[in-house]
Amino acid sequence: EPEVTQTPSHQVTQMGQEVILRCVPISNHLYFYWYRQILGQKVEFLVSFYNNEISEKSEIFDDQFSVERPDGSNFTLKIRSTKLEDSAMYFCASMIEDYGGYSNQPQHFGDGTRLSIL
Amino acid sequence: DQQVKQNSPSLSVQEGRISILNCDYTNSMFDYFLWYKKYPAEGPTFLISISSIKDKNEDGRFTVFLNKSAKHLSLHIVPSQPGDSAVYFCAASANSGNTPLVFGKGTRLSVIA
Numbered sequence: 001e002p003e004v005t006q007t008p009s010h011q012v013t014q015m016g017q018e019v020i021l022r023c024v025p026i027s028n029h030l031y032f033y034w035y036r037q038i039l040g041q042k043v044e045f046l047v048s049f050y051n052n053e054i055s056e057k058s059e060i061f062d063d064q065f066s067v068e069r070p071d072g073s074n075f076t077l078k079i080r081s082t083k084l085e086d087s088a089m090y091f092c093a094s095m096i097e098d099y100g101g102y103s104n105q106p107q108h109f110g111d112g113t114r115l116s117i118l
Numbered sequence: 119d120q121q122v123k124q125n126s127p128s129l130s131v132q133e134g135r136i137s138i139l140n141c142d143y144t145n146s147m148f149d150y151f152l153w154y155k156k157y158p159a160e161g162p163t164f165l166i167s168i169s170s171i172k173d174k175n176e177d178g179r180f181t182v183f184l185n186k187s188a189k190h191l192s193l194h195i196v197p198s199q200p201g202d203s204a205v206y207f208c209a210a211s212a213n214s215g216n217t218p219l220v221f222g223k224g225t226r227l228s229v230i231a
Contacts, residue, residue, distance in 0.1 A: 004161070006161075033218065035219075041223075042221050042222070042223050042224075043162070043207065043209075043219075043221040044221070045218035045219065045220070048218055056217070056218060058218070091161050091162070095215075104150050104167070104169045104214050104215045105215055106152055106164040106167055106215075107152075107164070107219060108164060109154070109161035109162045109163070109164075110161050111159070111160050111161040112160075112161050
């Protein structure tokens, strides 16, 4: 069964450094998402991406964050200058095409990247 | 901001019995609801979903019930198996699933052999 793959599984970075988290969504999916889960808290939405642009973003997704689909298969999340509070599990998700606005399709998640900021 | 609530952090059930996991929501714009299962060190795995035009959806041992007037949904697992032991997340979306998912905090299910 096709799956979303994320690399690395664990990233340790010094505070203030840039980090790039990588995702390969399911190949025929066209909607892409990043979520994060801080330890002990809910999974929370960061950003959605469709047709090569951000379609929606949360308050968490500030100027330190950016997303890119550089080559038609990868989907990346960049944090420019990491802070201690960025430590979390970051999940990538993808969803198949929306059929005329009545999709009701599930998002499929990768296994996440554990980001630890020291 | 608790638009999706799972009030039971944990649940223990004997193997072979029914597991019932509950979820409440407050946003009346939600029209698509999903259950995900999560094992440690893995991402959420889609289990079953229901749209607001239905009140029940069944897939094998898993059934989701939706009560729109009460803004409540539940996941029934019958019969429960030890491999079902995981954290179960309820999630909701608006606009037929085209808005970001809003998750509950999860319920840890332990199925005891």
